[in-house]
Amino acid sequence: MGTTAYERVLSVAVAALHERDPEQLWPLLAADLPGLCGGDALIYKLEDWNESEGTLGLSPGATAEFTSLGDEDMGVLRAGYPLAGHYASTPDRAPVTAGRVAGRSWPRSRTARLLDELLDVDHVLGIPLPQSTTPITGCMVYRSGRDFTDDELRLAEQLQPLLAAVEQQRQLLRRLNTPSEEAADLALTPRETTVLLLLGDALTAQSIGRRLGISERTVHKHIANIYRKLGTHDRVSAVLHAQRLGLLPTAVGARP
Template sequence: MAQGLDRAYERLTAVAVAALHEREPGRLWPLLGAALTGLCGGEAVVHKLDDWTERSGTVGAAPDGAAAELGRLADADLGLLRAGYPFARHYAASTDRTPVSAHRAAGTDWPGSRTAQLLGDVLDVDHVLGVPLPGSAAPITGCLVYRSGTDFTDDHLTMAERAQPLLAGVERQRRLLLEWRRSAPVGTPDERAAECALTPRETTVLLLLADALTADTIGRRLGVSPRTVHKHIENIYRKLGTRDRISTVLHAQRLGLLAPPAGRGPFTGPC
């Protein structure tokens, strides 16, 4: 079993690396779904990228069959799923973000809970594993992995904990891509980045360069080493034909890759 989980972890790692080359932020988490379920011994996964509360929050699911079933839920049932019982309460009680199953967190209260009954009716599953993103506080964000039959094993929980840094890295990338899209000039920043041969990862590094962050700080934001950041910066300089941070940011503004200074429109010429 350990060898099978190790192979699943390798697949998840490969998917996480591939996700960092995806330009569409909305595709990052769906790419992780199948690999994460296999790693944790599950059958379906829900990712919640905002607070685990009944009142608000988006819910994404994999595989497609699970997503379709969740899409048919009434608002009240979907709100019950959003609440993430018993994980919201469990993780709000401390800063510990170690993955835990619903049965271990709620004990004998879990099988008779409204959430357990709903999941049995809708997805035909009995158990849930909470995998919060490390460091998430308010809101608590992360994934819920589902399975039928027996509860998640200690090995499954260990592998889920190993996966947490990978999930956190993908989520950081997703948020930065969304921030870049919101802050970029009106138009098609993705096309401009592609024309300049910038990868999505290089694009997020460029965004952080514009914030005057050091390589060490950028590395901490992205969860990578300063050496890796410097390699990305070198690639950005080469592709944009620049030699330093200031000229790179100014040139990126002229190209429409970054928001230009107030009162000036983006330049639309070649890189």
């Protein structure tokens, strides 16, 4: 990854980890990911989705075009030919293009023709979340002209941990209560808040690090900041105080 690309990825990662609204995390990524991968537009698919329903989002440049589609055409795009079938049939989660999966049949497919008419794009790059199972979650990046290069596929693979971390952050932030005014005054960062939630799940610092994709040392730094801001000195008192403030759900003892 070149210095410029690395700096752009780092900038996106920092912005994502400072976003407090979980529903803004993927729109934030969708605005920058296509350019990082050499693409023009992007669709992301989260949680349960199929041809007719489920969480699906678009990059800003594609929103108007996609939202104007009829149900039948939208179902074609939601189906994710041929990438959804490819990832459902293999445990391999390496990024790959539609052209490499479907070969000569890709340009003749209904999906390719629709994308050409809609966005004037010819190629699709699939970037699944590393641990996703059926239905496969992640994103598809679109571009016109030549297909994605080997270097761009390698860059997409380097981006996968970032996508996984952002999705983990989104899921954790969605579990949190809306903080009271007193809790908001504590000024916990979004990352400290997710670490606090996992403390309430009785995870060790090592397990929290694995869950969030950060080092155990970094986790301990977050925990120290949490204790300082809450005015506590141990895990139990921190979790109980956070519950009293309405920051954590009262039934945080069970793991998700």
